[in-house]
Amino acid sequence: MPTVSSILARILEKPGSEGEKLLDSALSAFLDFGIKRTSMGEIARRAGISPATLYRRFESKNELVEAVGVREAQRYVAEIDERVRAVTEPDDQLVEIFVAFVGTIAGNELLRRLLGTEPEIILPRLTTEAGPILAVGRGYLAEKLRELQDDMPELTFDPDLVAEVLARLALSLALTPDGLIPLGDAEAGREFARRTLLPMVGIRPH
Numbered sequence: 001m002p003t004v005s006s007i008l009a010r011i012l013e014k015p016g017s018e019g020e021k022l023l024d025s026a027l028s029a030f031l032d033f034g035i036k037r038t039s040m041g042e043i044a045r046r047a048g049i050s051p052a053t054l055y056r057r058f059e060s061k062n063e064l065v066e067a068v069g070v071r072e073a074q075r076y077v078a079e080i081d082e083r084v085r086a087v088t089e090p091d092d093q094l095v096e097i098f099v100a101f102v103g104t105i106a107g108n109e110l111l112r113r114l115l116g117t118e119p120e121i122i123l124p125r126l127t128t129e130a131g132p133i134l135a136v137g138r139g140y141l142a143e144k145l146r147e148l149q150d151d152m153p154e155l156t157f158d159p160d161l162v163a164e165v166l167a168r169l170a171l172s173l174a175l176t177p178d179g180l181i182p183l184g185d186a187e188a189g190r191e192f193a194r195r196t197l198l199p200m201v202g203i204r205p206h
Helices: 004-011 018-033 040-047 051-057 061-085 090-106 109-117 119-126 131-151 159-175 186-201
Strands: none
Touching: 018 040, 018 051, 018 061, 018 109, 040 051, 040 061, 061 090, 061 119, 061 131, 090 131, 090 159, 090 186, 109 119, 119 159, 131 159, 159 186
C-alpha cells in the first residue's frame, strides 16, 4: 500500500494540478459535512472526476483524509516560514517559530470543527496516529534549527531531537489549550518561549 508521502509526491507535482484540486475538494467537503458524513462520491463530484478515478488515486477515504491532513500541515509550515523570515535575529526566529506554530495550529478551522463534532475520528490522527503530521513539523523545525546553528556555531544541541520536542509540544498545546502556557496572547507566548525554550538549545534570553 502506498504511503501518505508517496501519494502526496505523486499528486502534488505542481500548483494547480488535478491532485491539488482533489485535495481542495476534499477539504471543502470536510468543512461542510465533517469527515464521517462526507462520501467519496461527494468529493469526486466537487473535484469534477468520477468516483472510479478517485479510488484509483486513493484506496480508501482514510488515505484521502491523511493526505489532506499532511497537505494542510505543509501549507501551514509555508505560512509560518513566511512569518519567521521577517525576523532577523536567529534566536528571535526560534521564538517566532514556536509562537507561529502554536497559533496556526490552534486557529485551524478544520481542526477546531472536527475536535468539536467528530473527536473520535480526529483525535487518533493527532495522537496515536499523528506520525505524518509530526513528521512535517519536525522536518521544518529541524531545518530551522540547523540554520540557527550555522549562525551560532557554539550551539551543539541535536536539532532533530529538539525539533521533535517542539513539534510535540506545539501539537499538545493546540489540542489542550487550557493551562499555564499562554496561547491567546502572541507577545506573552514570545516571552514564554524566550524564558523556557531558548535555554533548551543553549541560548541565554536577552
